[in-house]
Amino acid sequence: MKHVTIKDIAKLAGVNKSTVSKVINNYSNIPEQTRKKILKIIKENNYYPFESAQRLGRRKSDIIAFVSSRISANFNIDVLMAIEDKARFDTRYGHGITPYSTFYDRNVASQHMRKILYGKKADAVIALAINPDSEILLEYKKAGLPLILIENRMVNAHSVNTDNREGGYMAGEYLLNRGRKRIGLICGWPAKRSKYGYSYVSAERKAGFEQALKQHGVKFDKRYLELTTHYSIEEGIEIVEKFLKKRIKLDAIFCIAGDTTAIGVMQGAKKHGIKIPQDLAVIGYDDSLYAPFLNPSLTTIRQPIDKLGGTVFNLAVDAMNKKINGFKHIEIEPEIIIRESA
Amino acid sequence: MKHVTIKDIAKLAGVNKSTVSKVINNYSNIPEQTRKKILKIIKENNYYPFESAQRLGRRKSDIIAFVSSRISANFNIDVLMAIEDKARFDTRYGHGITPYSTFYDRNVASQHMRKILYGKKADAVIALAINPDSEILLEYKKAGLPLILIENRMVNAHSVNTDNREGGYMAGEYLLNRGRKRIGLICGWPAKRSKYGYSYVSAERKAGFEQALKQHGVKFDKRYLELTTHYSIEEGIEIVEKFLKKRIKLDAIFCIAGDTTAIGVMQGAKKHGIKIPQDLAVIGYDDSLYAPFLNPSLTTIRQPIDKLGGTVFNLAVDAMNKKINGFKHIEIEPEIIIRESA
DNA sequence: CTGAAAGCGCTTACAG
DNA sequence: CTGAAAGCGCTTACAG
Numbered sequence A, B: 001m002k003h004v005t006i007k008d009i010a011k012l013a014g015v016n017k018s019t020v021s022k023v024i025n026n027y028s029n030i031p032e033q034t035r036k037k038i039l040k041i042i043k044e045n046n047y048y049p050f051e052s053a054q055r056l057g058r059r060k061s062d063i064i065a066f067v068s069s070r071i072s073a074n075f076n077i078d079v080l081m082a083i084e085d086k087a088r089f090d091t092r093y094g095h096g097i098t099p100y101s102t103f104y105d106r107n108v109a110s111q112h113m114r115k116i117l118y119g120k121k122a123d124a125v126i127a128l129a130i131n132p133d134s135e136i137l138l139e140y141k142k143a144g145l146p147l148i149l150i151e152n153r154m155v156n157a158h159s160v161n162t163d164n165r166e167g168g169y170m171a172g173e174y175l176l177n178r179g180r181k182r183i184g185l186i187c188g189w190p191a192k193r194s195k196y197g198y199s200y201v202s203a204e205r206k207a208g209f210e211q212a213l214k215q216h217g218v219k220f221d222k223r224y225l226e227l228t229t230h231y232s233i234e235e236g237i238e239i240v241e242k243f244l245k246k247r248i249k250l251d252a253i254f255c256i257a258g259d260t261t262a263i264g265v266m267q268g269a270k271k272h273g274i275k276i277p278q279d280l281a282v283i284g285y286d287d288s289l290y291a292p293f294l295n296p297s298l299t300t301i302r303q304p305i306d307k308l309g310g311t312v313f314n315l316a317v318d319a320m321n322k323k324i325n326g327f328k329h330i331e332i333e334p335e336i337i338i339r340e341s342a
Numbered sequence C, D: 001c002t003g004a005a006a007g008c009g010c011t012t013a014c015a016g
Helices: A006-013 A017-024 A032-044 A051-058 A074-087 A106-118 A134-143 A164-177 A200-215 A233-245 A259-271 A305-320 B006-013 B017-024 B032-044 B051-058 B074-087 B106-118 B134-143 B164-177 B200-215 B233-245 B259-271 B305-320
Strands: A064-068 A097-101 A124-128 A147-150 A158-162 A183-187 A225-227 A252-254 A281-286 A299-302 A329-332 A335-337 B064-068 B097-101 B124-128 B147-150 B158-162 B183-187 B225-227 B252-254 B281-286 B299-302 B329-332 B335-337
Touching: A006 A017, A006 A032, A017 A032, A051 B051, A064 A074, A064 A106, A064 A305, A074 A097, A074 A124, A074 A281, A074 A305, A106 A124, A106 A134, A124 A305, A147 A305, A158 A164, A158 A305, A164 A183, A164 A200, A164 A252, A164 A281, A164 A299, A164 A335, A183 A200, A183 A233, A225 A233, A233 A259, A259 A281, A305 A329, B006 B017, B006 B032, B017 B032, B064 B074, B064 B106, B064 B305, B074 B097, B074 B124, B074 B281, B074 B305, B106 B124, B106 B134, B124 B305, B147 B305, B158 B164, B158 B305, B164 B183, B164 B200, B164 B252, B164 B281, B164 B299, B164 B335, B183 B200, B183 B233, B225 B233, B233 B259, B259 B281, B305 B329
Parallel strands: A064 A097, A064 A124, A124 A147, A147 A158, A158 A329, A183 A225, A183 A252, A252 A281, A281 A299, B064 B097, B064 B124, B124 B147, B147 B158, B158 B329, B183 B225, B183 B252, B252 B281, B281 B299
Antiparallel strands: A299 A335, B299 B335
16 A cells, blocks of 8 residues: 555645645645645545655754653653653644663763764754763754753753752751751762763752751761762662661761662661661652652652753753754752651 | 765765665675775764655654553553663664653544554554554554554554463462452453543453452452552552442452552552551552562562563564564463562 | 666745 | 745665
């Protein structure tokens, strides 16, 4: 069976394919009658334009690409869905969002980003917790392909973040006000040039946390800091055991790296008979779907993901349509959600 | 800045663009020397073929589409990632998988499936827990576009499932052997022509469960059955409260609808002072990432997702390459994972 | 082994 | 308001 093409529709309607194309693309100067007739024939014949041909003709894709470590990761998928939820009710935009996973590999990330750019796979790119080389940013800039960073901030790209410094500060304040002093920190890699890639958000949250310490006259003990690479439950467990082995007595742990790590911490603590929150207060980050249902339920810093998603989407569409000059950097306020674990 | 095209590469290499194209597509009859030279120039100039043009030229897309209710849903994303994990190490296939979400709406599902078919958006389609009209299946068949159903089984399409009947039977056996007799069931919609769409897996699991009951000489009490539409935590809580309100005393609940519902059930039970597993045993389905970390940890039926993903992916690629005659129906063995909740 | 040519299905100035 | 034509960037028989 041959596919139905624009030519077939034109023939059936007794018009030129230009006219059909204009109907499809909502040109204004088509008389209502022919418009309706053509639409009817399109419907009857189950005609859908071949998108690849449209893209080639238009010289653009109208697609938004979403680059993240792994879309199955908790926060990643939540952000993607928040963006999609906006997208599907927005009349300016009729497409899905194409996800790319880097699998935590910088080279894969670079490859994806160049492939998207030079293969013209998208008209706007959203990158979540990705650290592209600054050369890539220049290449994007030169090509005029809008790039929006989430959980990062760099020159030559847009960015949308929750105020991570504020989030770290909130957690610190809260714990200190409740008399906790020996507070462990589980971070992504806040050091530039680390081989695991730099985590902008961890650095910011840590800075905010340290500011709270300072205000309370508490000195930060470096031994209380542990780093995580995969942000996994397993690593959370291991880190607790590492603290125990080193005989470092903590009265709280702030999981800058997110709720998933916090689940691991609570699991690890339970395994060794440490009571939460009595012996050890735990604060997570993100307020993931499961946080209220853990035992004990998890105190955490919420990033308002819907707002984040909406902001990112609007920025992407505006940038796609060249409605923005220069680069925007937007910050959204986080919120502390107090539950049982701290 | 103009994008680099195949023409530019051809000019720089001093050859015809056909030759460049042949290099890109790994034709065999290109001398090693020119091959290398062209590849070098491609790399130096950051050339990536414009995929839309390739597709138009090839008259095919090489893309696999993945249709599900919402990719953020637990099981959906796990399956998608299992497939992607296979895909990214497979040399036969160089693309990502494009997800489509139906948002639990049958019409959206039909629209997606027709758009993919007639818009030639993919060369193979994987549909997870979707109930397409049988007309759509005929249209796919006629067009020769391979369709693989997961969590469903229909004539005129391939399917890959875990043996759901066996899974339901396992759960029933286990509970009955431990002396539980008043076992509540939380299902998707096992009735054909329900407005929420028919859930093939729920029907199968329920059938397996009833078989176990029968073997033990226990009669199934219809009042013990509750249906869920969104498979959410919230619905799990509500259903527990519904049972309480109706004064239906259960000693176990089997969450055929999955672990997420089971989380809700445990939450609801806790809220009303019902002890798990002493007062109420709970069994979930899927063995999601969080199951071991809940409190109590969740006994559940595991679907071997890696195996499922691999099987589905291989089937998709083989079907895409016309290596399969007729329609295949594959079943994979499930496994009961015993933890604290039952 | 390599090139010239036709074709894929659209869009979009342009002319009328 | 409508059509004819050129063009988008590839691929792929085909001829040599």
